[in-house]
Amino acid sequence: MEPQWLTYGKRLQSIASTGLHFTRDRFDRERYEEIATIANEMLSALGDVPIERISDLIPDFARGYATPKVDVRGALVEENMILLVREECDGLWTLPGGFADVGLSPARNIEKEMREEAGLKVSARRLFGVRHKASSGYPADVRDFYKMFFLCDRTDNALPEPGLETIEARFFGIDDLPPLSRGRTIEADIHAAFAYATDTTKPAFFD
Template structure:
């Protein structure tokens, strides 16, 4: 879960971005730009990264009303095992998924992501969880995300295969999990998937 200072710096940045998008007064824009600079500096210090890295993470700054990004993740469960992919970026494991692409529904996005990252053809059966990343035990992020988790099923028996953004694919039990990519997936995401799969939970979880 992110600290109060990170949450406030992100909110300050979002307000500056939205304000600059709509603002037409030159003096007010100058004040908003200063607020944006302060917010970016705060985020850079809190994340311990160069300022350029912060501005690079928000390339659409002040170009639209500032809203959370969407991350879709899919759980494919077979027996007592769940599908995970090993991420190329950090070498750790996560539920397959990623940013939602414009032009596709959330369900279409996760079907595409699982095909690209794990080589499997699936159908999205149910939305089992909607999470605000900032409120979970994920690695802190200077961006803001809603995370959508789908329970998916295979539609054929093609063998899993890593894609361009993954290096390995495998099925794991909850008692034998590999190191997780904690900015993407945490244990509670997997536990919630099994609970929904078993019928122990029948309603979509949300915070």
């Protein structure tokens, strides 16, 4: 496991990068550039290397080598029903999840998402699939994604409840699925979750 301060430094870099990419305000840009400088100084001190070497590794936060984003989705299957959440942004339903945060493993990310979107504490039991969004049956997206799917086990007895970005959270049967937010979850994802929850010997699928 990497040192906690290294995790902090990388997280600050991530915040600076995202902020610089999206901001249109010059004062916010100055603040994000300051965060980037602090992150570089932290990493320089941790690695005992000149600040120039750190800066050269990340010459421009707003641009860089483009890689696919990582989307994590969690499947909680209980009594032949699966947990779905209804997104506030479009009013449609999906497996809980979202973008993976820097500094957390894939498993910790989906446990965090399940807690934030459905109010449940879970443990990620197994990775059952990885899809390349552009290669599967999702609507077209200008961004490129790898979607990672985890079977989860509940670790508390709380009832599902919506979070900051969701307006409902409840269980559905395979033959009673609500309208899906298809940029996030398609029927094939839910059918796969039921199949892997039933057969624990199936090897994970991937594109």
